[in-house]
Amino acid sequence: MKKLTSLSLAVLLGISVVGCGSGAGSKGAEAETGSEPETVTASETDAGSQNADSEGTGEPVELSLMAWDGGTGEAAEVIMHEIIDEFNKEYEGRIRILPEYLPSEETKTKLPTLMAANSAPDMFMSWSAGYLEPYVTAGKVYSLQEALDSDPEWKGMFIDGIMDQVTYDGKICAVPTVLSTQVAYYNKEIYDRFDLPIPKTHEEYIEGLKVIRDSGEDIIPMAFGNSTAWPSASHSEILANRIGGNDPFDKALDGSGTWTDESFIKAATLLQEMVNEKLVPEGYAGMTPEEAVEQFKSGKAASFIWSSYCISNFEAEDSAIRDKTIIAKCPTVENGKGDENHWLGQADKCLVISERCENKEAAVTFLKYYTQTRYMQKMADAGTLTTIKAENLDMSNVGPIAGQIMQLHSDMTGLFVFYDVVLGSVVGNEYNNTVQGIMAGDDAQEAFENFQQFFEDNYNK
Amino acid sequence: MEKLRGNKTTIAIFILPAVCCYLSVAAFPLLCSAVLSFFNWDVAGLNDFVGLKNYMQLFTTDKIFQKAVVHTFAATLLCLAIQIPCAVFLAYLLTRLKRGRNFFKVAFFVPNMISTSAIGILWIFILHPEFGLVNALLRAVGLGQFAHVWLGESDTALVCVILAASWQYIGYHMIIYLCAMQNISSSILEAARIDGATSWQAFRKITFPLIAPILKIDTVLVATGSLRIFDMVFVMTGGGPNHASEVIASHMYTRSFKGMQFGYGSAMSVILMLLCIAVTVFLNMAFKRAEDKVE
Numbered sequence: 001m002k003k004l005t006s007l008s009l010a011v012l013l014g015i016s017v018v019g020c021g022s023g024a025g026s027k028g029a030e031a032e033t034g035s036e037p038e039t040v041t042a043s044e045t046d047a048g049s050q051n052a053d054s055e056g057t058g059e060p061v062e063l064s065l066m067a068w069d070g071g072t073g074e075a076a077e078v079i080m081h082e083i084i085d086e087f088n089k090e091y092e093g094r095i096r097i098l099p100e101y102l103p104s105e106e107t108k109t110k111l112p113t114l115m116a117a118n119s120a121p122d123m124f125m126s127w128s129a130g131y132l133e134p135y136v137t138a139g140k141v142y143s144l145q146e147a148l149d150s151d152p153e154w155k156g157m158f159i160d161g162i163m164d165q166v167t168y169d170g171k172i173c174a175v176p177t178v179l180s181t182q183v184a185y186y187n188k189e190i191y192d193r194f195d196l197p198i199p200k201t202h203e204e205y206i207e208g209l210k211v212i213r214d215s216g217e218d219i220i221p222m223a224f225g226n227s228t229a230w231p232s233a234s235h236s237e238i239l240a241n242r243i244g245g246n247d248p249f250d251k252a253l254d255g256s257g258t259w260t261d262e263s264f265i266k267a268a269t270l271l272q273e274m275v276n277e278k279l280v281p282e283g284y285a286g287m288t289p290e291e292a293v294e295q296f297k298s299g300k301a302a303s304f305i306w307s308s309y310c311i312s313n314f315e316a317e318d319s320a321i322r323d324k325t326i327i328a329k330c331p332t333v334e335n336g337k338g339d340e341n342h343w344l345g346q347a348d349k350c351l352v353i354s355e356r357c358e359n360k361e362a363a364v365t366f367l368k369y370y371t372q373t374r375y376m377q378k379m380a381d382a383g384t385l386t387t388i389k390a391e392n393l394d395m396s397n398v399g400p401i402a403g404q405i406m407q408l409h410s411d412m413t414g415l416f417v418f419y420d421v422v423l424g425s426v427v428g429n430e431y432n433n434t435v436q437g438i439m440a441g442d443d444a445q446e447a448f449e450n451f452q453q454f455f456e457d458n459y460n461k
Numbered sequence: 462m463e464k465l466r467g468n469k470t471t472i473a474i475f476i477l478p479a480v481c482c483y484l485s486v487a488a489f490p491l492l493c494s495a496v497l498s499f500f501n502w503d504v505a506g507l508n509d510f511v512g513l514k515n516y517m518q519l520f521t522t523d524k525i526f527q528k529a530v531v532h533t534f535a536a537t538l539l540c541l542a543i544q545i546p547c548a549v550f551l552a553y554l555l556t557r558l559k560r561g562r563n564f565f566k567v568a569f570f571v572p573n574m575i576s577t578s579a580i581g582i583l584w585i586f587i588l589h590p591e592f593g594l595v596n597a598l599l600r601a602v603g604l605g606q607f608a609h610v611w612l613g614e615s616d617t618a619l620v621c622v623i624l625a626a627s628w629q630y631i632g633y634h635m636i637i638y639l640c641a642m643q644n645i646s647s648s649i650l651e652a653a654r655i656d657g658a659t660s661w662q663a664f665r666k667i668t669f670p671l672i673a674p675i676l677k678i679d680t681v682l683v684a685t686g687s688l689r690i691f692d693m694v695f696v697m698t699g700g701g702p703n704h705a706s707e708v709i710a711s712h713m714y715t716r717s718f719k720g721m722q723f724g725y726g727s728a729m730s731v732i733l734m735l736l737c738i739a740v741t742v743f744l745n746m747a748f749k750r751a752e753d754k755v756e
Contacts, residue, residue, distance in 0.1 A: 228699070
């Protein structure tokens with residue numbers, strides 16, 4: 001009797017261990033492990049997977065989705081929950097989405113690990129350009145070109161050119177749902193009080209900030225928090241583009257130019273000057289980007305050059321600047337080659353289907369459901385910029401700040417992507433660190449020479 | 462019982478589960494890691510055998526790794542210099558304490574029971590440039606010019622992280638020394654006192670030599686623990702600003718999981734392991750020499 005008990009306990013332990021191991025896997029894996037012990041549940045699971053393909057009968061098709069949710073109540077995330085819930089209700093018995101919600105930063109670790117172990121989820125959210133590229137090159141991503149081509153109406157909904165960022169070798173590999181661009185926010189109340197114009201150029205901008213600094217009032221000229229390095233980098237990317245246009249970056253990337261180009265060095269030097277002139281908060285190096293958002297949101301800062309994603313924060317009930325914010329295109333640099341209608345930004349929250357997904361048709365159905373006008377309108381109303389053409393949206397309910405930016409976007413002649421997204425994680429991170437170092441006092445020329453070396457050693461490897 | 466002990470097969474059978482467990486969760490992954498370090502492994506899976514290329518790259522072109530090695534050793538020395546003297550001193554004070562010893566024992570040990578991420582965040586707030594405790598104190602006593610952006614400046618970031626980590630672990634090491642000191646027979650110390658030894662003499666000539674074996678073990682614990690330091694760095698600075706607090710483990714994490722260069726990361730983990738072994742061996746040798754000298 002004792003032997004029997006211990007034996008059955010051992011079997012139980014064995015099964016539970018196997019069960020845990022396949023937790024992240026797909027339906028197929030579950031069916032496999034389930035078929036080992038001959039129990040009632042096992043045969044049920046088996047039957048389920050056999051019937052999965054034929055709609056309506058038996059178990060629904062299950063699709064795993066790794067979705068971003070930082071828990072901050074950002075509008076796009078709240079609406080995403082709604083979309084998934086309503087989809088599961090509407091397609092009950094046919095398709096079921098099994099979402100796994102994670103903060104986007106965490107997926108940066110989890111996704112590559114699952115990919116390398118060949119157990120990626122059926123669908124996942126991703127950034128565009130260089131972030132997704134290694135997965136596409138490795139053959140882990142299902143091309144959506146066919147699905148989009150066969151449904152011209154769906155394909156035509158999206159902003160022109162937005163798909164360029166998720167196109168690899170002529171094939172569209174993801175559907176971006178959110179667009180984020182870097183814009184200049186100004187606190188109208190403060191600018192009016194000091195009788196300052198909304199600046200067109202960086203030089204005007206700096207002059208205005210100096211006036212505010214010298215007033216002796218407790219106002220932060222420019223909200224800024226750089227403990228994570230990328231805020232300084234994104235600002236330098238705008239300045240570099242305003243100084244030298246698109247050329248220097250394109251050339252540095254293909255090897256015909258270098259990172260010691262004047263535009264990169266001057267851009268970082270301009271930022272260094274802003275620190276030396278005390279136009280950013282004194283402890284900026286130890287503050288997070290979230291703190292910077294709070295500085296502007298609370299009305300303590302006069303200006304902020306930052307992503308459009310926080311418009312929904314600024315339009316929220318608890319915002320002190322809801323009706324006092326003016327949005328403008330990022331300032332140009334005097335005698336620079338860049339155009340103010342070139343925006344730094346990216347297609348964000350891109351939905352991707354894995355190559356190993358067994359029911360790609362069902363996954364495409366979900367993608368179409370997610371991007372339908374009804375939900376995109378909801379996001380726009382909440383202050384999120386979507387990837388849908390403005391003409392498809394009803395602008396009457398869009399908030400005061402988001403309305404301004406949609407107007408400004410209509411003049412957009414080009415969109416260039418964050419360097420760290422294009423360069424990929426390792427080299428991109430090093431660019432961010434380089435600019436962070438220069439802001440903290442490193443010599444710009446020397447720092448970019450080192451970065452050029454790093455780029456040569458590590459890019460495309 | 463005697464019979465049982467004599468039977469080698471019985472012993473082997475009883476040890477087997479533990480050995481299997483150990484091999485599968487410790488030795489086997491180590492071996493895998495070592496094998497992986499000779500490959501180029503990215504999202505596409507195992508690619509190709511590259512021989513020593515990963516190692517070559519670490520020691521020739523990867524400046525960040527070289528920086529990280531220096532930082533790791535600096536962190537280890539700093540940890541040894543802070544944690545061991547503080548722990549010995551606190552333990553000694555506690556043995557002299559007549560009342561409330563248990564209270565202080567628990568109080569000093571508490572940081573060790575809190576998760577590292579919580580402690581990291583706590584220290585981020587203490588060191589915050591604007592409303593942090595440290596800067597506020599400095600300003601309050603008129604030393605405002607010494608206020609720093611502690612975690613944002615390259616000169617102070619690593620030291621601050623190490624201080625936070627030391628604060629967490631001092632209590633743990635203190636407990637170890639306290640046990641060692643309590644094991645010293647009170648009659649020896651009493652005899653010394655009767656012979657007219659001062660407290661310092663008693664500590665130097667009796668307590669210290671008697672806790673020396675524990676000191677040896679604890680030094681190895683602190684050294685290997687700080688060589689592998691990762692969590693506190695990750696939570697507090699992420700290796701920044703501009704790699705000023707980058708250590709081997711954090712660089713390994715960035716390259717493996719953010720850069721998806723698993724083979725390259727494995728090479729770093731192998732080096733880290735070799736470093737740990739080398740330091741342990743070195744410390745043991747150094748202690749042995751010191752012991753021989755004493756004898």
